[in-house]
Amino acid sequence: MSTIPEKFSSYTKFISFILKYWNSDVFKAASENALNNENFDDSEHDYKNPEELAEDLKNMGPTYVKLGQLLSTRPDLIPEPYLKALESLQDDVEEIPYSEVQKIVEEEIGQRISKAFENFEVQPLASASIGQVHLAVLRSGKKVAVKIQRPGVRKNFIEDLDTLKELTDVAVKHSKTAKKYAVDEILDELRFILLNELDYVKEAENLIALGENTRKYPKIVIPQPVEGYSTSKILTMDYIDGQKITSISPISRIETNYKPLVDELVAAYLKQIIFDGFAHADPHPGNVHLTKDNKIALMDLGMVAKFSPDLRENILKLLIAISKYNGEETANTLLKMSDYDKNADLAGFRKEINRLVLDSQNKTAKDLQTGRLLIQMNKIAAEKSIKLPVELNILGKILMNMDQIVAVLTPDYDLQRAIERNVEKLMQKKMLQELKPDNFFAEALEAKKLTEKLPERLNIITEKLANNEFEIKIDAIDEQRLTDGFQKVANRISIGVIIAALIIGAALLMRIPSTFTILGYPGLAMIFFCTAAVIGLWLVLRMMMKDEDLNLKK
Structure with missing residues (x-):
């Protein structure tokens, strides 16, 4: 579990990154793409220094390198120049000291390196954020590649992912853009990918499965794991001599x-x-x-x-x-x-x-x-x-x-x-x-069940028909919606009749002299006219703003 200073450092690192790129073209383009803004013109932006974004992600650590690689698969959000920069994003990390490598290998396989291997190269063949690969020779004389997981890498990845989850949960809750981004789904996908990559037992299983599936292709080679020399933290497999x-x-x-x-x-x-x-x-x-x-x-x-x-x-x-x-x-x-x-x-x-x-x-x-x-x-x-x-x-x-x-x-x-x-x-x-016959077994079982149940069901149907109890229920009309619609029409007809009566009454009153006047016209007639106008305006606004049909068309 991370300490408060570590949490604070993680938050600071991420927030500093967001502040740097908040008003940049890449964030603007991603936001507009997320919200499907048709007025956004991608050609107006020249997207300067996309390599700088990739470099900043690299400096933030391996979790963010993996996040950048994942974002390179989202052309629906990220502009083309940044996609290319993120596609080429690779890990650039220091080598694990050989003393650490020796300690991890011996702990995992339960014996000293000198006893398990005829030779174990000190200098690595390759080094990445999750693991480091060394060339070795088994006692049988077989050359193998040994991949060693970095010490503490799982803890660091999970802490970074937990920090990102906390921040993305807040963002999705309060930001329409973040919700449209589905940033929480991106993070879940990243977590799934990383946790699988951190388990070398799963990778060994994948090597075996793919090796079996490509057995009929002699020009395709899949290095196979070496039994007894692989665990969740080290993976020993065939050495491939190539480029x-x-x-x-x-x-x-x-x-x-x-x-x-x-x-x-x-x-x-x-x-x-x-x-x-x-x-x-x-x-x-x-x-x-x-x-x-x-x-x-x-x-x-x-x-x-x-x-x-x-x-x-x-x-x-x-x-x-x-x-x-x-x-x-x-x-x-x-x-x-x-x-x-x-x-x-x-x-x-x-x-x-x-x-x-x-x-x-x-x-x-x-x-x-x-x-x-x-x-x-x-x-x-x-x-x-x-x-x-x-x-x-x-x-x-x-x-x-x-x-x-x-x-x-x-x-x-x-x-x-x-x-x-x-x-x-x-x-x-x-x-x-x-x-193949195997694929018909499920269908045969279903047919058997149908055959067994069919006589009983036919008896029930014929019995109900004979007793005039057979019913067919059709859920084609929403009765509540239909009656509500009729009631709404009836109400409006009634209101229309009232408005018409007010207008006719006002017109008749216009011809009768009266001491009570408004703007020189008989006062009672003017009140009827104004009342009819207000009710009519209210009815029109209600029809425009409240009708369910109109809302669905918007």
């Missing part, structure tokens, strides 16, 4: 045909998303390595995406519609998987999605990016008060990272056509799988 995709030289691209490798990578990812419902969610170029024997290794499975069966089916339809440049079907599929209310601009959404898909048809294979297309669709949905599932945004980010990898290995590769080919194959495979 980051972004480090490949231009000469290597000329000398080697990487197209078959990219074909297999695209096929493997689409299988993960559409068929398995379990995918590596962070395939940025730093997490994708090219091995010396020209295979692709997927690293760091702390972040994974899971897709439900219904969502997978809709994603399949969506990718087919996009590949066929069918804007209408694309919009229909997006709406099927979305949440929206009566205020949503469905017609505007369909129009803009159709235009976006048709515009993409004219782009070259090199310029067409399916991932960015999905991100743009998410932004259009937000502007039209339509909430797409968060998994679709994750899919957009996955495909955007795929675009980068493809651009490095084979710049002229037609990713859109590759997606279309693989999606059709996966659809055929999915249909064949659904025809």
Whole structure:
């Protein structure tokens, strides 16, 4: 539990950051986007120094680095220049001293490093906010990579997240903008992601699951955990001898045909998303390595995406519609998987999605990016008060990272056509799988229950028909609303008759001489006229301001 000075320091750090950027263009644009202000012109802002925002988040600590990376998936809020700066946001932290590394490893595996490993490199291979990776050799002679969690990192993350939760709860309660932002939902997503990344047992399980799912793709390598050498704080796995995709030289691209490798990578990812419902969610170029024997290794499975069966089916339809440049079907599929209310601009959404898909048809294979297309669709949905599932945004980010990898290995590769080919194959495979006997068991059980209950229910129906007791209840008319409507009409007719009587009476009294006058006219007639005018004005205002029908149309 954090002390009062630590709490004060956390609040000060966050509030100083907010004050610095409160009147900046990025906050103004985010606020206007959150409130769907159609009069806001994004082109009027030049968004100076987006890198400064990324640097400030980095200086605030690893929790805020992760928050920045998460915000890079929200094009519906953050302007384009800041998205790019946040996408490139990486951890820049000091190395854990080797003495600390040795202590953590020995505590976790229950024996000395010198006994557990033939060799354990002092200098790390990589260092990040959550963990640090060292090269080691097991007693069997096998090379492994050992990832060690930073001491106290879980406590620091949770304290920062608790501080953010307290502040965002206040913001959502008192600020319409913060509520529209759904900043509390963003924070919940960040907490979920971080707590999963902090558990190396889950990451080991993810490595095993993905390794099994990609077994049929020989060019895709998933490092597997080493049993007995992994806990919640250390993860020992196969060492992959290779280099980051972004480090490949231009000469290597000329000398080697990487197209078959990219074909297999695209096929493997689409299988993960559409068929398995379990995918590596962070395939940025730093997490994708090219091995010396020209295979692709997927690293760091702390972040994974899971897709439900219904969502997978809709994603399949969506990718087919996009590949066929069918804007209408694309919009229909997006709406099927979305949440929206009566205020949503469905017609505007369909129009803009159709235009976006048709515009993409004219782009070259090199310029067409399916991932960015999905991100743009998410932004259009937000502007039209339509909430797409968060998994679709994750899919957009996955495909955007795929675009980068493809651009490095084979710049002229037609990713859109590759997606279309693989999606059709996966659809055929999915249909064949659904025809298996196992998938008919649930339907067979339901049919059995129906068969068992049907005679009894038919007897009840025929008995009620014979006794003239059979009733059908139709909830089609709101009786209360109907009677209220009739009463309202009757009241207004009555008021109208009274107003007419007052006016007729006033007109007749105008012809009768009277000593009591107002403005030179018979006083009683003027009172009748004024009373009729006031009642008439009141009735008109009530009809305009109070009628439920008018309120619904606003």
